[in-house]
Amino acid sequence: MFVHNPLRGALLVFLLMLGVAMCLTLLRLMLGPTTPDRAVSFDQLSLQAVGIIVLVAMLLDSSDLVDIAIVIAVLGFLGTFLLARYMERRKE
Amino acid sequence: MAENTKILWEWALLASAGLGSLFMLLAAWGNLRVPNVIARMHAAGLGSTLGAFLLLAATGVYFFALDSELDTLILLGVLEFFLLLTAPVATSAMARASLHIADSRESEHLILDEFSSSIHPAAEGSDSHPALEYVDRLHSDSAKWRRYGPGILPLWVADMDFKAPQPILQSLQDRLAHGVFGYGGQEEELAEVFCQHLASTYHWHVTPQDLMFLPGLVSGLNVVSAAIGEPGSSVMTLEPVYPPFFSAPTNQGRQLQSVTLHQAMQEGHLHYAIDMDRCRQVADQSTRLFLLCNPHNPVGRSYSETELRAIAEFCLERDIALCADEIHCELLLGDTRHIPVAALDPDIAQNTITLMAPSKTFNIPGLGCSVAIVQNPRLRAAVQRQIQGIVPHVNVLGYAAAVSAYGDPECREWVLSLCRFLTGNRDFLLQELQRHFPEARSTCPEATYLAWIDFAPYVEGSAYQSFLDQAQVALSPGSSYCTQDGDSFVRLNLGTRRENLVLALDRMRSAVVP
DSSP states (O other), X not given: OOOOHHHHHHHHHHHHHHHHHHHHHHHHHHHOOSHHHHHHHHHHHHHHHHHHHHHHXXXXXXXXXXXXXXXXXXXXXXXXXXHHHHHHHHHO | OOHHHHHHHHHHHHHHHHHHHHHHHHHXXXXXXXXXXXXXXXXXXXXXXXXXXXXXXXXXXXXXXTTOOHHHHHHHHHHHHHHHHHHHHHHHHHHHHHHHXXXXXXXXXXXXXXXXXXXXXXXXXXXXXXXXXXXXXXXXXXXXXXXXXXXXXXXXXXXXXXXXXXXXXXXXXXXXXXXXXXXXXXXXXXXXXXXXXHHHHHOOOOOGGGEEEESOHHHHHHHHHHHSSOTTOEEEEXXXXXXXXXXXXXXXXXXXXXXXXXXXXXXXXXXXXXXHHHHHHHOOTTEEEXXXXXXXXXXXXXXXXXXXXXXXXXXXXXXXXXXXXXXXXXXXOTTOOOOOGGGSOXXXXXXXXXEEXXXXXXXXXXXXXXXXXXXXXXXXXXXXXXXXXXXXXXXXXXXXXXXXXXXXXXXXXXXXXHHHHHHHHHHHHHHHHHHHOTTOEEBOOXXXXXXXXXXXXXXXXXXHHHIIIIIOEEOEEXXXXXXXXXXXXXXXXXXXXXXXXXXXXXXXXXXXXX
C-alpha cells in the first residue's frame, strides 16, 4: 500500500470539504423556494455523491466502489432530466 | 515504478482532487448564495460538474498510474465521458422547465430570453420595427422611470420609451448647434405646415390666424375653462377621463358636471359610449362649456361621426361651447380613423375649440408645444385674453421639433410604423390578459396606447396599490380618472417594447395567483 499518510490525510480533508458542500446544497434544497431550485440542488447533490464515493474508493483502496459512482451518476442525470420534463408537462 | 515518477503522480493526484473538492465547495456555496434559479444553475451545472470531473481524474491517477488497474481506468473514462455528455443536457432541461414555471421566471435577470417567443408566441416581432428605437430610461431624467425608482416597471404616465423620429432629432440638433437661444420661434412656419397637415389628413381647412400655440395641453384646458362662461357657471365632461378634465374647471372657479360614460361588454371587451340622454338631463342653464376628450383617455374610444354629431349638435342647441382635446388623434390602432369634431361642419367649427399637439404622437411631450385651433373670432379673443401675460410662449426647441414633425414626410412614415407596432402591442396585451386574467375586463383601445382594465375579481381595494406593492409594476390608479369609485381599475401604458409588457404581465400574474 503506497498511499502514505500525508496523501491519506489530504484525501480526508477533501472528503470533509465535500461534506460541507453537501450540507450547503441540502440547505438550498430545503430553502427552495421553487421546484426548479430543488431540482438544481438534486443534480448538484448527485455530483457531490459521485465525488464522495471516489474519494472513499481511494481511501479504502477499493476500485469496486467506482461502480457505485457510475450508478449514482446515471440515476442523478435521469432524475434531474425527468424532474425537468415533469415540471414542463405539469405546466401544460 | 521509479520513486520520483511516483511522487510526480501523487502530486498530480493531490492537485486534481484538491482542485476538484474546492470547485465542489465553491459550487455549493454558489448555489446557496446567488439570487435566482437561472444563476444557480451555473453553480450546479458548471462548478459541480468540473469538480466531479477533476475528482474522477484523480481517482484515475490513483488506480492506474499508481496501481495499474486498467479496467478501473476504463470505467472512470466512461464515467467522465458520461458526465460531460449529460451535464449540459440536464442543465438545459432544467433551465427550460424553470422558464415555463411562472414563479421562478425571472426574465429581468436574462440579457437574452430566447424562449420568450415560444412561451409567448405573439412576443415575436417586437423588434421588427427598425424605425422605433427603444431607450433604457432608468437612469435618465424621465418622470416615468424616476418616480418609483429601479425595481419598479413603470407603465403609468403617457409617454413612450422610444426615441423621437430622426428628422425631429436632427432639427433639434441643428437648432442647438446654432447656439443662440434668444427670443424667437418658428410660429409662422409651424402654422403653415400644421394647416397643410390638417387639410391633407382630415380635409379640414383652417387658416394660420385660427391657431394659437400653447406650451401644454393642460394649460389649454385651464385657459379654455377660464375663457368660457363666468365664475359659478358649469363645465360638462364625460368620465372616466384624464384628471385635468376635472381639475381645470375647478381651478378656474367653475362647477363640474361629470357625466359617466355608458359602459357595456362588447365582443368580450369593455366598451364605453356617450350617454346623450344623461347629458341632456344633467345640462342646465349654468352649463357653458363641454370638455370632450377624443380619442378618449383612458377608455381608448375614437368617437364615430354619429356620436360626434350628437355631441356637437347638443352643444349648439344648448349654446354650450365645445372644447375637444384631440391630443391622441394620430395614435390610431387597427383601422381606426380620426374625425376632428370641428371638421364636421362650419357651424360646429364656429362653436369649437380644438386642442392638438405633436407631443404624444412623436413622443416629445417634454418639449411643451401644443396648438389650439379656434375658428370663431369671438372665442379666439376670449381665449387670447386668458393667455395674455400668463401663459408663456412655446420655446424655440418646441417649435423646431413641431415644424419637422408636421413638415417632414419621413415623420409620417414613422407614425404609420408606430401605429402598426402599437396595434400589435394592444392585440398582444388583450390576448395575454385573456389567458392569464380571464375575469379581468379590459377595453380594446381604438386609439391611444392606453388600456383601461378592471381587475375587480383579482384584487381587493386599489388595483394600482396591489400591483405596485406585490408585482412591482406601476400603473395609473383608476380612481384618479373617476369622480367616485374606479379603485379596481388601472390604466396601462403599452407604449413600450413588447418585452416590458411580457415582464409586467408575468409579475402581475404571480402577484394575484397565490
